[in-house]
Amino acid sequence: MIDELDLALDRKYEAGFVTDIQSETFEPGLDESVIRRLSTMKGEPEWLLEWRLKAYRSWLEMESPDWANLDIEPVDYQSISYYSAPKSMKDRPQSLDEVDPELIRTYEKLGIPLHEQQMLAGVAVDVVFDSVSVVTTFREKLAEAGVIFCPISEAVREHPELVKKYLGSVVARNDNYFSALNSAVFTDGSFVYIPKGVTCPMELSTYFRINELNTGQFERTLIVADEGSQLSYLEGCTAPQRDDNQLHAAVVELVALDDAKIKYSTVQNWYPGDENGKGGIYNFVTKRGIAHTNARISWTQVETGSAITWKYPSCILKGDNSVGEFYSVALTRGRQQADTGTKMLHIGKNTRSTIITKGISAGRSSNAYRGLVKMGPKADNARNFTECDSLLIGDKCGAHTFPYIESRNPTAIVEHEATTSKVSDEQMFLCQQRGLDPEKAVSMIVNGFCKEVFKQLPMEFAVEAGKLLEISLEGSVG
Amino acid sequence: MLSIQNLHAGIEDKSIIKGIDLTINPGEVHAIMGPNGSGKSTLGYVLSGRDGYEVTEGSATLNGEDLLDMDIEERAVAGFFLAFQYPVEIPGVSNMVFMKEAVNAAREARKQEPYTAGEFLKLAKEACKQVQLPLDFLKRGVNEGFSGGEKKRNEIMQMILLQPTICFLDETDSGLDIDALQTVANGVNSQRDPNRSFVVVTHYQRLLDFIEPDFVHILADGKIVQSGDASLALKVEKEGYGFLGINYVEEDV
Numbered sequence: 001m002i003d004e005l006d007l008a009l010d011r012k013y014e015a016g017f018v019t020d021i022q023s024e025t026f027e028p029g030l031d032e033s034v035i036r037r038l039s040t041m042k043g044e045p046e047w048l049l050e051w052r053l054k055a056y057r058s059w060l061e062m063e064s065p066d067w068a069n070l071d072i073e074p075v076d077y078q079s080i081s082y083y084s085a086p087k088s089m090k091d092r093p094q095s096l097d098e099v100d101p102e103l104i105r106t107y108e109k110l111g112i113p114l115h116e117q118q119m120l121a122g123v124a125v126d127v128v129f130d131s132v133s134v135v136t137t138f139r140e141k142l143a144e145a146g147v148i149f150c151p152i153s154e155a156v157r158e159h160p161e162l163v164k165k166y167l168g169s170v171v172a173r174n175d176n177y178f179s180a181l182n183s184a185v186f187t188d189g190s191f192v193y194i195p196k197g198v199t200c201p202m203e204l205s206t207y208f209r210i211n212e213l214n215t216g217q218f219e220r221t222l223i224v225a226d227e228g229s230q231l232s233y234l235e236g237c238t239a240p241q242r243d244d245n246q247l248h249a250a251v252v253e254l255v256a257l258d259d260a261k262i263k264y265s266t267v268q269n270w271y272p273g274d275e276n277g278k279g280g281i282y283n284f285v286t287k288r289g290i291a292h293t294n295a296r297i298s299w300t301q302v303e304t305g306s307a308i309t310w311k312y313p314s315c316i317l318k319g320d321n322s323v324g325e326f327y328s329v330a331l332t333r334g335r336q337q338a339d340t341g342t343k344m345l346h347i348g349k350n351t352r353s354t355i356i357t358k359g360i361s362a363g364r365s366s367n368a369y370r371g372l373v374k375m376g377p378k379a380d381n382a383r384n385f386t387e388c389d390s391l392l393i394g395d396k397c398g399a400h401t402f403p404y405i406e407s408r409n410p411t412a413i414v415e416h417e418a419t420t421s422k423v424s425d426e427q428m429f430l431c432q433q434r435g436l437d438p439e440k441a442v443s444m445i446v447n448g449f450c451k452e453v454f455k456q457l458p459m460e461f462a463v464e465a466g467k468l469l470e471i472s473l474e475g476s477v478g
Numbered sequence: 479m480l481s482i483q484n485l486h487a488g489i490e491d492k493s494i495i496k497g498i499d500l501t502i503n504p505g506e507v508h509a510i511m512g513p514n515g516s517g518k519s520t521l522g523y524v525l526s527g528r529d530g531y532e533v534t535e536g537s538a539t540l541n542g543e544d545l546l547d548m549d550i551e552e553r554a555v556a557g558f559f560l561a562f563q564y565p566v567e568i569p570g571v572s573n574m575v576f577m578k579e580a581v582n583a584a585r586e587a588r589k590q591e592p593y594t595a596g597e598f599l600k601l602a603k604e605a606c607k608q609v610q611l612p613l614d615f616l617k618r619g620v621n622e623g624f625s626g627g628e629k630k631r632n633e634i635m636q637m638i639l640l641q642p643t644i645c646f647l648d649e650t651d652s653g654l655d656i657d658a659l660q661t662v663a664n665g666v667n668s669q670r671d672p673n674r675s676f677v678v679v680t681h682y683q684r685l686l687d688f689i690e691p692d693f694v695h696i697l698a699d700g701k702i703v704q705s706g707d708a709s710l711a712l713k714v715e716k717e718g719y720g721f722l723g724i725n726y727v728e729e730d731v
Contacts (some may be wrong), residue, residue, distance in 0.1 A: 430568070
């Protein structure tokens with residue numbers, strides 16, 4: 001049902017929102033005129049154009065960061081087209097036969113229906129569907145609760161006061177190189193607003209929004225949970241997604257006002273490239289949330305895709321008694337590289353944070369945890385607990401842990417635990433002696449290793465995530 | 479059922495098993511005793527196909543099929559079960575999930591429908607009670623934080639659920655107190671069946687009071703040096719291995 005719904009929404013989205021600019025694709029290159037043109041085309045107000053230009057000017061003065069434990073080929077920003085209309089049917093693969101067979105095999109293993117496979121692989125198909133009513137029901141239910149959930153470009157037009165107030169309030173437009181670039185050229189993304197005291201009646205998923213493929217490489221998401229409200233947001237899907245854009249620099253901002261709760265779950269499975277890492281996505285994401293008094297922000301991520309992942313979902317624990325959580329599973333294989341972790345900035349009193357990360361490295365991949373826990377001078381009785389576990393499969397991969405701890409308050413308590421282990425021959429032997437084939441055995445052991453994080457995911461996502469790991473680990477044995 | 483002929487095997491060029499002939503018919507219980515380093519555990523590993531153990535000569539067939547030609551998991555689903563001397567932990571993987579996957583892998587190989595979660599739970603609860611483990615052990619990680627005795631009971635529970643045709647118990651009695659020993663022995667005895675055979679490796683006659691063997695073999699320096707009935711074990715208990723007249727050297731493997 002989801003896939004049909006997805007498609008239904010996809011068409012609605014394209015039709016309702018991109019129509020006026022469909023014929024345009026910019027020449028590669030970036031300067032102020034490109035940004036002006038982009039903003040005009042999207043019919044944006046003056047303040048937003050100014051905002052973009054300021055971000056662009058900051059970006060010009062910044063340098064691409066090189067502190068991560070990553071080996072990155074330089075990106076030529078002038079060779080990227082900063083706006084491209086959805087590909088016309090004739091430019092797309094005409095059938096699944098023209099798509100990387102490895103990708104199709106994975107779709108089949110995940111049990112993805114044929115028409116959704118075509119969509120994920122960007123195949124030119126006219127899809128017939130009849131589930132518009134499901135979409136309508138979904139929208140009606142949200143509207144009844146007063147929840148706003150729409151593309152951010154629509155929010156700019158329909159809810160300018162909210163966007164203006166909160167956009168860039170958590171991730172400043174000059175926060176870092178990639179966020180500055182995103183602020184200058186972002187094309188679209190999600191906007192969510194949950195009114196005071198409302199518990200969002202359903203989990204919001206990008207499934208329900210649009211087909212991710214057309215969001216472009218600079219996605220912008222802003223989620224505002226007003227006082228006492230609650231929501232759970234799911235981003236991504238387990239199916240590997242192809243994209244011709246190599247660089248993805250998204251920004252996600254979460255605002256949890258007093259007593260609000262936001263749970264943000266991600267499954268990231270962008271194309272990691274072929275066995276030599278060629279053609280894979282660079283995923284450079286800035287995700288951050290601010291938690292006001294008694295608020296709680298919880299990040300859960302399962303990262304298995306992309307050639308390079310550079311991502312640190314963070315929490316600013318501003319309000320007293322606010323809580324930040326980060327649960328992460330990052331799996332790298334082949335020649336994938338990941339440098340991921342979190343920042344917990346304790347500002348208010350009695351703030352608490354928990355960090356649990358599980359890094360799994362296979363093949364010739366490299367997997368790093370990088371985390372900062374900062375206890376500010378006013379963060380009386382603040383507490384942090386961090387657990388970083390790494391699991392190695394084979395002897396050609398690497399796992400690294402870079403914890404940073406800064407405490408400027410004597411009453412704050414910071415705990416850090418880290419372990420590195422290997423899938424042992426004894427464990428493998430036990431599993432196989434009981435009749436499990438080696439791939440099943442590895443996936444079971446790895447799933448067990450990730451259990452603490454998976455149990456944080458919404459039920460359905462957790463099942464899919466387990467399956468995803470199983471598939472991702474194929475061929476990593478022996 | 480299990481037929482071992484002139485088996486020679488070892489690890490990294492080191493010869494450990496030096497010519498074993500042994501035939502085990504359906505329904506029989508064979509006890510294997512012998513000094514440390516004589517190759518008892520190695521025999522279990524070689525038969526189950528553990529990596530690193532090389533067969534240099536001889537053959538082993540299970541129900542007419544070449545056991546040595548199969549992968550570890552193929553031997554398992556063909557009915558060969560090894561109860562480990564030192565069961566390993568698999569953190570985070572519940573006993574229940576682990577056993578369900580294992581049992582269903584065997585069923586799949588036999589072209590049977592996999593058990594549903596509900597069906598399996600019922601069987602698992604029964605097996606759990608049978609080895610006198612609290613039911614919450616089904617939910618706990620495989621051997622995770624189990625005591626030595628609990629691990630051994632867990633091995634027997636797995637044996638009961640998998641319904642193998644040949645069970646190789648590698649010093650399952652070591653480290654057990656008398657009550658646990660009784661429980662483990664009861665578990666084994668409950669599985670005695672005209673179609674199932676057991677190889678029980680032990681150092682102590684005590685276990686054989688509970689699990690009565692049809693045959694007792696003494697293994698020394700990689701060979702069976704003497705075979706007999708249950709009375710042979712009693713003799714070993716009383717006299718040690720000296721009466722065999724072999725000058726064996728105790729060594730660690």
